[in-house]
Structures are given as C-alpha cells and as structure tokens.
Amino acid sequence: MPATSYPTTQRRYLNDTYLYDISSTILAVEPVPPDTSAGSNKMPYFGLVTAETVFHPQGGGQPSDVGRVVGENGVTFFVDNVRVGENAIIYHYGIFKHEMSENEDGARCVPFRAGEKVKLEIDAARRRLHARLHSAGHALDVAVLRLGLELRPTKGYHFEDHPSVEYQGKLPADKGSSERLIEALTLKIQELIEEDIATELYSTSKAEAASMLSGGVNDVAHFPEEAQVRLVSVGGNICPCGGTHVKSTKELGGVEITRIKTKKNVTKISYRISKGGKETQIS
Numbered sequence: 671m672p673a674t675s676y677p678t679t680q681r682r683y684l685n686d687t688y689l690y691d692i693s694s695t696i697l698a699v700e701p702v703p704p705d706t707s708a709g710s711n712k713m714p715y716f717g718l719v720t721a722e723t724v725f726h727p728q729g730g731g732q733p734s735d736v737g738r739v740v741g742e743n744g745v746t747f748f749v750d751n752v753r754v755g756e757n758a759i760i761y762h763y764g765i766f767k768h769e770m771s772e773n774e775d776g777a778r779c780v781p782f783r784a785g786e787k788v789k790l791e792i793d794a795a796r797r798r799l800h801a802r803l804h805s806a807g808h809a810l811d812v813a814v815l816r817l818g819l820e821l822r823p824t825k826g827y828h829f830e831d832h833p834s835v836e837y838q839g840k841l842p843a844d845k846g847s848s849e850r851l852i853e854a855l856t857l858k859i860q861e862l863i864e865e866d867i868a869t870e871l872y873s874t875s876k877a878e879a880a881s882m883l884s885g886g887v888n889d890v891a892h893f894p895e896e897a898q899v900r901l902v903s904v905g906g907n908i909c910p911c912g913g914t915h916v917k918s919t920k921e922l923g924g925v926e927i928t929r930i931k932t933k934k935n936v937t938k939i940s941y942r943i944s945k946g947g948k949e950t951q952i953s
C-alpha cells in the first residue's frame with residue numbers, strides 16, 4: 671500500500687480548465703508492483719506524487735488526463751492514468767523514459783528524487799475534449815429541467831465512447847415518443863449553446879451549499895461537515911462537481927442526443943459531441 675504521509679495534492683485544474691502546465695515539486699515516486707500496473711507494457715510502472723497537479727484524476731464519470739512530467743535533468747515521465755488515493759493524494763501513474771545506453775535496464779532508470787522541481791504538462795486537446803464531454807452532461811441536465819421532465823440525475827459517464835447520463839424516473843407518456851424527446855432535448859441544448867451562459871464556480875461551506883442547491887441538505891449529505899463544497903453552475907444550473915468544465919455553454923460546440931432508454935425506474939440518455947468544437951482562445 672502506498673504511504674500516505676504526504677500533504678493533500680493541490681488541484682490546480684479546479685480553478686482553470688485551460689491551465690495545461692505548471693511547475694511543482696516531487697513528493698514521492700512509488701514503484702507499482704507489476705501485478706497491479708495498468709496496461710501490458712514491460713517498462714517499470716510508477717506512481718508519482720507531486721505537491722500540486724494539473725492532472726484531473728479519473729472520477730465522477732470523467733476519465734483521467736494524460737501527459738508527462740519533465741525533470742530538470744531531462745528525464746521524462748509519461749502519465750497514462752491518474753487516480754486519487756487516501757487523504758485526497760493524487761497519484762500519476764506511468765513510465766519513465768530517458769536516454770538509456772544499450773545495456774541499461776529500464777528497471778534501473780533513476781527516477782525523480784523527492785524535492786526535485788518538475789514541470790507537469792497535460793495533453794491539452796484531451797483536456798478540452800473531456801471538459802466539453804463532461805459539461806455536455808450538465809447541459810443535458812438543464813435541457814431536462816427546461817422540458818419539465820421529472821428526472822433526477824444520478825450518474826454520468828463522460829468518456830468519449832457513448833457518453834450518457836442516468837436519471838431516476840420514467841418519461842411521462844404525454845411527452846411523446848423517445849424520437850420526439852431526442853429532438854426536443856437536442857434543441858434545448860442548442861438553445862443553451864446559443865445563450866452563451868458563463869460557467870461559474872463556488873467553493874463554500876456545506877451549510878451554504880445546501881442553501882444554494884435545489885435538493886437542499888440531501889444534495890450535500892455525503893460531504894463531511896467541515897468540507898468546503900465545490901459547486902459549479904453550467905447553463906445556470908448549480909450542482910456539486912469536481913470535474914473540468916468549459917467556460918461558457920458556447921464552447922460546447924455541437925451536442926446531439928442519440929438515444930433514450932428507460933429500464934425499471936432509470937432513464938439513460940446518451941449523447942455525442944461534434945468533433946473539434948469551439949476551442950477557447952488562450953489569452
């Protein structure tokens with residue numbers, strides 16, 4: 671088990687989706703036993719802990735960022751998976767790669783040392799894609815609300831392959847066939863995109879968060895009492911969320927509802943986003 675004596679990782683992506691690289695300090699480099707390492711590569715696999723990060727870990731229905739961590743000595747660590755461990759410490763998993771002599775064994779690569787300054791860089795295109803995919807799920811929630819559907823979002827899957835949101839509740843019979851609803855939801859999301867509604871972020875106490883949310887204390891029941899709750903407003907709808915979001919609904923680009931399926935009391939709505947989308951100009 672990894673040691674957990676490091677401070678909680680500072681998540682720089684929480685305040686800026688478009689922050690793609692930062693400098694930080696190595697806190698630990700932990701070898702990952704081969705039997706638990708992801709993938710089938712033969713290079714030694716490590717879990718890297720830094721004081722701060724721009725990498726979003728997998729969670730909340732959103733995949734992890736990928737990218738690299740570069741040391742001052744030219745050693746590069748390629749990150750292919752990011753997870754949250756105990757005490758909210760973020761582990762960047764991947765492999766080291768640097769110039770090796772012919773006889774040098776990969777297992778003997780000298781990794782970073784604790785205290786070393788490094789540069790963390792994420793794959794920017796993938797970050798923008800994930801922010802759009804994830805924010806489109808929020809936009810779908812708003813479209814559901816605007817159509818007056820009595821569906822409560824319970825679970826999101828914002829990966830590139832078949833993203834969807836699951837809602838508790840069934841579709842009312844008087845709202846017509848699912849084909850008509852697919853069209854109506856797509857139009858509502860298009861309206862949101864044209865309205866160009868800015869995304870807003872709040873970090874607040876659990877009590878204040880409860881007062882801002884439509885579900886009141888039920889919406890924050892799972893947070894510890896002393897927690898600072900991160901709220902996000904996408905398309906004017908506030909909910910607790912730790913994901914990365916576009917700056918405004920305009921940046922969603924094209925979003926299309928593809929499928930609605932109800933099973934028992936769960937309605938799953940699938941969507942897709944256009945390739946490319948509106949890319950933010952970095953000032």
Ligand SMILES: [Zn+2]
Nearest residue numbers: 902911912913
């Ligand atoms: Zn979110």
